[in-house]
Amino acid sequence: MDKEDPEYYPFRWKVADAFEDLFVLHRRKLVGVVLLLVGGLALGMVLFNGDNDVETAEPTTTSTGNDTSPSTGDDTSITSSSTTTSSAPSTTAATSSSSTTTTAPVSTRPTPTAEQIAATQPGYIIDMAPDGIRLMGGVPTDDTANDAIRIAETVFPGAEVLDSQIVDTSFPTPEELVFRISAGDLFEYNRFVINDNYLTVIDQLAARIAEAQIWSVVVTGHTDSLGEAVDNQRLSERRARAGADRLIAQGVPAELVTVVGAGETQPIASNETLEGQQANRRIEFVVTQG
Numbered sequence: 001m002d003k004e005d006p007e008y009y010p011f012r013w014k015v016a017d018a019f020e021d022l023f024v025l026h027r028r029k030l031v032g033v034v035l036l037l038v039g040g041l042a043l044g045m046v047l048f049n050g051d052n053d054v055e056t057a058e059p060t061t062t063s064t065g066n067d068t069s070p071s072t073g074d075d076t077s078i079t080s081s082s083t084t085t086s087s088a089p090s091t092t093a094a095t096s097s098s099s100t101t102t103t104a105p106v107s108t109r110p111t112p113t114a115e116q117i118a119a120t121q122p123g124y125i126i127d128m129a130p131d132g133i134r135l136m137g138g139v140p141t142d143d144t145a146n147d148a149i150r151i152a153e154t155v156f157p158g159a160e161v162l163d164s165q166i167v168d169t170s171f172p173t174p175e176e177l178v179f180r181i182s183a184g185d186l187f188e189y190n191r192f193v194i195n196d197n198y199l200t201v202i203d204q205l206a207a208r209i210a211e212a213q214i215w216s217v218v219v220t221g222h223t224d225s226l227g228e229a230v231d232n233q234r235l236s237e238r239r240a241r242a243g244a245d246r247l248i249a250q251g252v253p254a255e256l257v258t259v260v261g262a263g264e265t266q267p268i269a270s271n272e273t274l275e276g277q278q279a280n281r282r283i284e285f286v287v288t289q290g
Helices: 011-065 072-101 114-119 142-155 196-212 229-249 274-280
Strands: 124-129 132-136 161-163 177-181 215-221 257-261 283-289
Touching: 124 142, 124 196, 132 142, 142 161, 142 196, 177 196, 196 215, 196 229, 196 283, 215 229, 229 257, 229 283
Parallel strands: 124 177, 132 161, 215 257
Antiparallel strands: 124 132, 177 283, 215 283
């Protein structure tokens, strides 16, 4: 159609007229549709953002909210376990620290009575016999008593060691070792010859003194109170000499050995009984570091 024709009606005008008719005739519907679209878009955004908040909040709620949630039973047990586990090393460390700073370990020896303390001779007293070694005497601490055990095990390897020491802080720290033989059959009555059964333990002591070469030893002989005191004094000297001679024969230098007779003046048991008399017929090797 010719554009100059009065009947000519361009297509764009038709579109414009259509939109004009739509807006004029149906503007309310159009506004409603627009509002519906905008509202739907807004609602979609709200719903979309809300889901994200829930998703990101769940881990936070799970990790920080369990202590107050009904499912805290597992968390409580874990916490308790963690507390127990962490406190165990602390307890161990405290125990270790206590062991390090304590001068003596907790004693396993029974607490002595006042009568036992009064009746106990202070010092290291190592009673020697063929069938074993018995530790006697009073010492101030468990560490000191344990030192006597180590000494006995060193001097008499393989021998059975019986610990009968009395531990109390009233006793002084020993400065010498008293190796004693006080068995009933060590000597016959009124005799100074040592029973052969006891030579082995004397030889073991002699070997240790000879090896050290820094120990001096005083060998003291004793008797019971039967007979005359002057005779007992002479007999005790002979008994001491018999013990000293055995040490020297086993390699102990003679200049390290001193012989002393105490007679009947230093009993360790009652002379009113046969057992007491036999115990008093003894030899003591008093060893010091020279």
